[in-house]
Amino acid sequence: MAARYTPCCAGWVGPTVLLCVYGFFSMMRPIEPFLTEFFTGPYKNLTATQVTTQVYPVLTYFSLVFLIPVLLVTDLLRYKPVIVLQGLSYVTAFLLVLLGSGIRAAQVALFSYSIAMAADVAYFTYIYSVVQPSYYQRVTSYVRGANLLGYAVGALLAQILQSLGGVSLYCLAFVTLISVSIALITSLLLPMPKTSLFIKENYSVQQRNADEDADKSESQYYIWVWSVTAARHIGRMFTRLVLDCKQCYSSVAVLFFCIWAATGRCGFYQVASYVQLLWLYIQPHNFTAYNGGVDGIGTLISLLILWACWSIFLFGLCGYSRA
Template sequence: IARYTPCCAGWVGPTVLLCVYGFFSMMRPIEPFLTEFFTGPYKNLTATQVTTQVYPVLTYFSLVFLIPVLLVTDLLRYKPVIVLQGLSYVTAFLLVLLGSGIRAAQVALFSYSIAMAADVAYFTYIYSVVQPSYYQRVTSYVRGANLLGYAVGALLAQILQSLGGVSLYCLAFVTLISVSIALITSLLLPMPKTSLFIKENYSVQQRNADEDADKSESQYYIWVWSVTAARHIGRMFTRLVLDCKQCYSSVAVLFFCIWAATGRCGFYQVASYVQLLWLYIQPHNFTAYNGGVDGIGTLSGAAATVAVGHMSLEWSVWGELLLGVLTFLIAGAVFLMDLTDNIWISYTCYILSKTIYMQLATICSFQIAKTLSRKRYALVFGINIFMGMVLQSVLTAIVINTKSLQLTITSQFVIYASFFVAVSLLLTVRGVYTVLHMKRAAAGNQAERATNLPEGSHDL
């Protein structure tokens, strides 16, 4: 029990600190207006520069940093990676606030990409410091604080700008203060006593300590750490291949994972560039409601995820078909968001697409988790995130950074909507097949039971 409760407060202390960290790290009021901040009088970048040279940095480097972060998070025992995330947020928004020119904006997004990749440490840290009996409770608290922080930041930005006339520069300053509080909080987090890496190698270190007593303590520690780290990474890759083979051999898991990756790719691509679309629909709009839209979309998405927990449905039969149909609604919302000249219709479509996405992401999460053992959760969800980032990087390279295409922002959103249509068709076809197969199997079982009845029962 001691290894799960490294501080005197038990599970409460680490959970509270991590919730405070999550709230303030996600409360970033400038984000809903970041495009306007870059293209406005503060930074004087063009919409083309932001689209093709600034935002792609976040997509590409988030993918680059994800793998090393996944490999070292347990090795470093979580807290250092969370501190790195807080430091990266502070660096990013300090550059957003004080930097000038396209290079400063690119470095800011580079630092932000490190923070995004480090999310895996934030969402897995708590499991190393609390008892398994508290997992469900602390997970809901941590994710709730994360979601609430983002919604409060977006709504606060809208209120301050629309009602208080606060400048975007002040919103950037408030964001810097918020992430700085998060960084300070991360330093207060208790360090886990053990990790998988240390537990696996503790006996090896003890045995070698007797044999190499003549070495100095510091030299011995560095040598053992290097050798065991190399073995740890080697074993991790071997286990990764074997576990992937076992997890993805299930067709049901495979299709939910396909949606988890493709849905993430499509939605985050839309979310990354929607501000540029709104700027195109309503240029020089200093009373934009981007913050309110983002906040309402987040809260409605949260309500939708809660509603999923109370839905009574035979998910093994209807789950894939439901994914396909609702993904088609996302595609329709993105198409309409792009085709309309009315900013309010575009806002409404974005709220709808965000709400449906968060609901479907929740469905996929618990459907995948139901079929896996606990030790494979991080592996499968990590691979889904990685594949989503790979697809997003490919989509960005083709749609945005291919010079020969030179697509407008409206043409880009037509492609994003078409992407959702393709995903919808795949899941719908699979869903129809699953429903028909299950119905046929159920009918066959009923017929078999009927033929196996005793002869006398037919006369009753």
């Protein structure tokens, strides 16, 4: 039995728990359902027109721009640095939301937030580089569930504090900053993957040989050798990426699934952001906003739909019972 014992952090449990904790706290952002109200209220004094035309477009377009470079460097950096970058971006964004003033601070905050959104690819692919394929089904259910549960808890908590406790939006922003700070600390504890999903042993061997050759030469030669090796590696990575994309998307089912998932995710963020402007416009000043309740219940319903259609969580439980 002793020979079979594997430390928790060395197996699938440790990284999965840490990633679930990170996902929960990074998504538990109580201020988000009331962000428009926060910007246009007495705390920031921005107009609805400024938020619509100058603030929210920063998030929409820069998150799209950052998707490609983040996708390319995620595998190269082996996921964890990008997850840490995501945590830093969240902390920076909500620190600016809390302490900044004026339209420029709001724009920089959503610029930082767009980097965090683009870095989601590292969060959803990290776990597959540190666990065995036999656990993929199980860890996917846990990680995705923690992510959605964190958003639902944050939204419902905001609604409860607003409706029953009379808590100010400034306090909700402060709670959000604490939550994403916990996520950042958790990201630092994640184990660094030894390999990536696409970049295997060839590059590490070539890099080690280049380093050994460069150690025997001058510093300028070392930089030149490293640059050539890195350039060749990037070329091979692009070639591998093209071939993988061609192979993956040759399946019509995979193609339609990716289109459906991307459209749903983009639509969710678009609706969640811009519908707040509609609520701000149609609600009376003495009306209690139910933004958090709507977002929280909507997320829980999506969880139930995922459960019924995909059986994601059922897969995870079944995998656990078979183990």
